[in-house]
Amino acid sequence: MSARWFSGLALRAGLRYYRDQPAQLLVTLLGLALGVAVVIATDLATGSAERAVEDSVRLLEPGVTHRLLPAGRALDEGYYAKLRRGAGLERAFPVIEGRLVVRGGDVARLPLVGTDAVALFDRGEAGGRTAAGVQAAFAQLLTTPGAVLATPGAAAALGAAPGDALLVEFPGSGQRLVLAGLLPAAAGGGGGDFLLADIATAQELLRRPGVLDRVDLVLDAAGIDAVTALLPPDGWQLVTLQETLAGFDGLSRAFRMNLQAFSLLALLLGAFLVYSTMLLTLLRRRALFATLRCLGMTRLQVAGLLLIEVMMFAAIAAAMGMVLGIVLGAGLVGLVLRTLDDLYFPLTVADYAVTWRGVLRGAALGLFASLAAAVLPVLEVLREAPRMLGQRTVIEAGARGLAARCGWLALVLLAAGAGLLAVADALEQALPAMFLLLGAAALAVPGLVYLLCLGLARVWAASGRLLPAWAARSLATRLSRTGPALAALVLALGSFVAVGLLIAGLRASVDSWLDYSLDADAYLLVDAGLPAGLSLPELRAQVEALPGAAGVSLSRRVPLPGAPGQAVLLAVEPGPPGLARWPQMRGGGGLPEAWRAGQDVVLVSEAWSRRHEQSTGDRLTLLTPDGPRQFRIEGLFVDYSSETGVVAMALDRYQALFDDDVVGAVGVFALPGESEELLAALESLADDFPPLRVADSRQLRAFSLAIFDRTFTVTRVLQLIAGIVAFMALLNALRALQMDAGRELAVLHALGLDRAGLRQLGRLQHLLLGLLAALLAVPLGLMLARLLTGTVTPIAFGWSTRFVLDARLMVEAMLLALGAALLAGWRAPLPAETRRLSRE
């Protein structure tokens, strides 16, 4: 007999096995496919998002090399002209950006990018799609007030077509917009919709005449020298695009790593499902292998067959995962972009590009994970002598030994993870440490379940409840089948709990921070400029004289001078004592004395402190118009508005040092119980002075939390996926439990247990399994959450996060486990073997 004959026989036997267990096969395939899909989707989504970021930076001119950024205040237009003429700059793109709430057929909030339409026109074909759009509607963009171009998506969101008149609702209201044309669509579509206008129009629509946010430049070596020579001495900065992108990269790296960690976790769970399935199928076919081995097939031949089988399934799952991943990625990229957009800067380009590299990488990871998962069970089958292969005791003894060995390995991983965590100060260490701990948890699960079951059995047996005791003991003895699926279940449920707790903790922290930072009852937004003929002291006097007004706070938020990137300088005059709450100092307490005493002191946010390794007592140098100046850090305060960090100083000090008397917002504090009256009075004041806008503190707060919730949608999606995988793992574990139980149940039946009793026994075991998993998952989830809030988030974002015990989440996890267990066990038929044997 040839090896080929064996191969065919063995393969056919394997396939027949799966044909008899289609649910088992389906769950495994789906689990693995989901893992592969999440990896691919995350890869594609983050890749697309990164390109979107880079494209956004290069939107106006594909060849932009440098950026001219303001220091302390917006760029002065007059200087721009001098620069352009003096340095002979040809490819310079002055930019002003902001957001508009626009009413067309529908209302939409869209980013508006304003730049010199003439400079874009100049770029011709090299300017890409933006230039093409500008060329098509050039004269209108320049001469029609309010003329904008829209991406097709933006036009759709507005329910508008080219030629339509639109209305601006914010900032200010009543300005007319004309949709002059559409920008050619980016391939693939997706998010990233925006409006583009000539810079004159944008300044008018955003109500910021005379202001530039930045200038994008195309410079060669000579150009750099020319611009540098012309830089005024008051802290303007010329930064390279790489610096801009690197600043962003540093920020998004944390986000990207978090996503990748989640996707790998999903794959890990998928691999666990493969492992448990392989183990089961191999155990089921031991007799077959024993026969084949006795007939003379070598170990290597059997191994080859099994690996081919695994690869076949893995390939099917990977193919399913590829399709699913591409679809999932298209959804995910929108979420990722929205997060980046909310957290970092307005994104104006979004292409969802499916890269074969990303797809194949995910598929390859899936194949590799399946192979790795299958190796152990296959080795186990091969290790034993053919005649031993059919014997149950050997199997179980081996499984128990394996559980013990796993326990020891878990301890090793735990020690390694804890050690790595202790020294971790970057995500590159914190995330692997987390995976080590997760591995330890996975390995410890079978042993723990074994011990718990035996313990329960003993307790029940002692109290004379023999059936439950039997059920528990039987669970323990069948760990070789249920163990891996249980581990996957515990891991998935634990992740579900942990991620939920992380979001709850962050939200609670942000909520409390909003209490401190939005301490006024209402805000007058004056960043668009003061009304003509009204000075700030006059405005202040008017506001303080309003009925119900207790006092005001003033604040100004500008990009931090001398620091490329998105760090912020916040200048504040806090509100009246007794009502003002800002800032939320780390460790409690109020504003330090030195702050009020007009000294060169600053407060820094936690994120700044972590990024720059500076803390209370350290000195920090800021670039002022008179040159660098040192400030002492008087304390750390809590801030969730910037990941790069915020430096706060007293407003009067800022105005004196930075020669900038613009104020962004006037916070208005109401006397107790009189906030409604004050708000009404403020509204009518704002109506008298058109550029003023009133923002209700409660609305701002709701808006901030809405952004927070949007930001964490991605995370919630991943939490949901963890939930789905948990459900599948549980189904798998329960299938495993039902398998091979037939003989035992038949014995019980023969001993007098009726069918209802048998069913009850099955249900009891299902419940027990679900309960045990949930019991193990909750502490694991708590531990993971602790790790995420205490270590990973501070490292990734520089934020301290509260640890909130959300009982609801744990109940959800319990219900998920028990619900699935009941669902799977309620109407489960008795195993065929039992029916057959009980007939005999």
Added chain:
Amino acid sequence: MSRLMRSLLLLAGIVALLVAVVLSWPGAAPPPERFTLAALMGETAETESFMRALGPARFEFPRDHGPHPGFRNEWWYFTGNLVDETGSEWGFQLTFFRFELSARPPERDSRWATNEVWMAHFAITDAGGRRHEARERFGRPAPGGAGASTLPFAVWLDNWSARSLGEEFFPLALEASDPASGMHLDLILEAGRPPLLHGEDGLSQKGPEPGNASYYYTLTRMPAAGSLSLGTRSARVSGLAWLDREWGTSALGEGTAGWDWFGLTLSDGSDLMLYGLRRSGGGWQDESAGTLRRPDGSLLRLSRDDFQLTPGRRWRSPASGVSWPVDWRLEVPVAGLVLDVLPLLDDQEQNLAVRYWEGAVRLLDADGVDAGRGYMELVGYGD
């Protein structure tokens, strides 16, 4: 190895090969697109609202050297034929175009708001170095980017400019540079001959309809001296420059395919400006015209039937694939003139927003004797 294993390996190999091919497949390059200035130059609903050249104007200088707001198009077109110290020939072109966008611009808040778009072209021909380069720029008036003034005279776009050095129009300083291509121009122009008015006392009809015309005069034989650089070659140069001034609200008629224009400084002391407007179907439009100023200052206005333009040798541009008629025979029987117009360099094609050929030419008389220098402009080929 079993057949199954071999098949699997083979399959894996094929898949790997396919993947490699897919990954390395170059993206198909989109065909290059060019746009024309039709959006700016074409007839629009608003054309009627702009000021129009309806009748002969009484020019006043230096006032009319300055800008004429209210007309849709205006340009200052400097060209010149220069020689360096080694006797090697150079040519230059520095042109400022002003386009008005709307006849009734609305009130705006932003200082950036503009009703004008400026375009400038800058080209240098180095006949000795066999090289020609052209650059263009676009700009807007505010803040300080582009514009023109009358007293003292100046026209500028970024750091390309022509400015009177004092209160008087002359001497005039021309400056332009493009560091990336090593182009640099720094010239002083002195007064040459008095303004040469084209058409009917400066009213140059461009189409049969009234108002489809421009005001058009030329300053010829302005002594020019200074320096030119192109690439690695620089030279002190001197020679004669030419300024074409034109403003109006004319639009090219539907049937116009392009034009061939000549601004020639003849060795015998004559100045000759001549253009032929080409009909789409072939032949010359009736509005083709020219002006010959004899050495004694007397003018001869040339209408279509007074001259003959015959294209000769063609040169195909490797850059654009366009075939340009670079050699011409020009005959003005009433003046007894027969001239061969030959380029100093075939490749004086300018691949700018609008592709055209503009370059330095030399003239030979019927006997093949050197008869002068000039500039030639060929527009509307290959589109």
